[in-house]
Amino acid sequence: MLILANVAGTVAQTLPEIEVQYGTDLQLFDRLCVLVFAIEYAARMWVAPEHPLLRGLRPARARLRFAQTPMMVIDAAAFVPFVLELMFPGVAYVRLTRLVRFLKLARYSPALGTIGRVLSAERRALLACIIIIAGVMLAAAAAMYAVEGEIQPEHLGDMPKAIWWSAAMLAKIGGEWLQPMTALGRLIATITVMLGIFCFALPVAIIGRGFYEEIRRRDFVVTFAMAARVPLFSRLDAASISDLVAILKARTVHAGTVIIRKGEQGDAMYLIASGAVEVDAPEGKVRLEEGAFFGEMALLSRERRTASVTAIKSTDLLVLDSEDFHRIIDRNPEIGAQVRAVAQARKGPLLH
Ligand code: CMP
Numbered sequence: 001m002l003i004l005a006n007v008a009g010t011v012a013q014t015l016p017e018i019e020v021q022y023g024t025d026l027q028l029f030d031r032l033c034v035l036v037f038a039i040e041y042a043a044r045m046w047v048a049p050e051h052p053l054l055r056g057l058r059p060a061r062a063r064l065r066f067a068q069t070p071m072m073v074i075d076a077a078a079f080v081p082f083v084l085e086l087m088f089p090g091v092a093y094v095r096l097t098r099l100v101r102f103l104k105l106a107r108y109s110p111a112l113g114t115i116g117r118v119l120s121a122e123r124r125a126l127l128a129c130i131i132i133i134a135g136v137m138l139a140a141a142a143a144m145y146a147v148e149g150e151i152q153p154e155h156l157g158d159m160p161k162a163i164w165w166s167a168a169m170l171a172k173i174g175g176e177w178l179q180p181m182t183a184l185g186r187l188i189a190t191i192t193v194m195l196g197i198f199c200f201a202l203p204v205a206i207i208g209r210g211f212y213e214e215i216r217r218r219d220f221v222v223t224f225a226m227a228a229r230v231p232l233f234s235r236l237d238a239a240s241i242s243d244l245v246a247i248l249k250a251r252t253v254h255a256g257t258v259i260i261r262k263g264e265q266g267d268a269m270y271l272i273a274s275g276a277v278e279v280d281a282p283e284g285k286v287r288l289e290e291g292a293f294f295g296e297m298a299l300l301s302r303e304r305r306t307a308s309v310t311a312i313k314s315t316d317l318l319v320l321d322s323e324d325f326h327r328i329i330d331r332n333p334e335i336g337a338q339v340r341a342v343a344q345a346r347k348g349p350l351l352h
Contacts, residue, residue: 003104006033010098030098034082037101041075074103118210125206133170133199140166140192148185170196223250226273226318231291232338244328249319253311259295260309266298268321269339275315280308281346287312297343299325306347 009026012018018026048066049059057065066072081097088094106112119126141162148156155177156162168178169192180186223245227233233241250273253259259270259277271293279286279294288294288309298305299322320328329336 002033002036003101006030007099007102010095013095014092033101034079037075037078037104041072041079044072044075071107074100074106078104114211114214118207118214121214122206122210126203129199129203129206132202136192136195136199137163137166137170140169140188140195143188144180144185144192147188148181151181151185166192169193170199172196219250220245223248223318226250226316227271229273229291230271230293230318232271232293232335235334236332240332247320247324249321251317251319253315253317255311255313255315257311258308259311259317260305260307262305262308264305266295266302266305266322268319269293269295269299269325270309271318271320273316273318275311275313275317277309277315278312280310282307293339293342296325296339297346300340300343 006029009029013023013026045063045067048054049057049062051062051066054062054065067076078101081094081100084094084097141159144156144165145159145162149158149162154161156165165178168175169189172193178189180189224241227241227245227248233244236244248271253275262280272288272290274290276287276289277294279288294309295305297303329339
């Protein structure tokens with residue numbers, strides 16, 4: 001709120017009537033913001049040695065390292081306007097440097113980091129787009145200059161003017177002055193507008209696909225880490241776990257969610273990556289913790305669920321559907337034997 005208020009104040013202060021009426025108040029407010037930002041900065045630096053990634057370092061080194069992180073550099077940059085204003089008092093434009101504080105908002109938007117990673121990962125494709133756009137712009141400008149340069153010298157009389165024309169055409173800015181005078185000119189304008197749509201759609205598609213990839217990658221990493229923690233898969237190598245991750249679905253359930261209902265048809269087995277569940281078994285309630293699995297009995301016997309299972313806290317599950325379950329135990333007899341042994345032991349008490 002303070003960052004937004006500070007930026008809004010800076011923008012408002014460029015209106016002469018506001019400057020006259022509230023100038024001193026806004027100036028005071030800005031000093032107050034700087035004070036709060038300074039306290040925040042100092043507090044962050046103070047606790048920096050507690051940061052998990054910096055814990056091994058000596059406090060001074062940890063703080064130095066921390067000060068170099070992008071967000072801390074932005075926080076430090078937010079003080080520069082204050083210093084500049086002291087150095088050049090009364091210069092109105094210097095005040096606009098306060099707008100750099102807008103970047104401080106980045107801390108509160110984790111998705112911004114994702115955009116940064118996507119842009120960085122797709123930089124080659126995006127550079128290619130810029131080259132294509134520049135090429136189209138130059139070609140359209142050259143064609144228009146050749147065709148109408150002499151007819152409309154005020155708009156197309158030289159290449160810089162013609163480039164501005166084609167840039168406006170590609171970006172569909174519009175305006176009377178863009179009108180071609182000749183039939184050939186209109187043809188060039190039509191093609192330029194169509195190419196403009198293509199040129200701007202291309203980076204959108206690239207960034208969109210990049211986002212999808214990034215999210216899929218993150219899901220994969222999360223599921224992989226969860227699967228690697230499950231003892232049932234502990235003998236598998238990384239490549240096999242990674243194959244497994246492709247078929248496992250991660251699911252988070254809240255406390256109290258009934259995951260399995262007794263008597264239902266079995267369609268999946270569940271592995272507990274974190275949290276705990278309670279099995280309402282005939283001989284009493286059984287608590288299953290991180291690393292355990294359940295829901296295997298109905299899949300093995302192809303009969304109905306033997307008990308209801310409820311989450312007793314927020315629980316991360318990996319779900320293996322029936323078809324994949326049978327494929328995995330066929331392909332990995334060791335896992336099959338382990339699952340059957342557990343199912344047998346669970347069935348045991350029922351026989352007494
Ligand atoms: P399923 O019958 O498919 O669905 C209910 C699940 O609860 C069952 O598979 C087992 O995984 C689990 N379960 C049933 N009885 C017990 C028990 N006595 N101890 C631990 N888990 C059980």
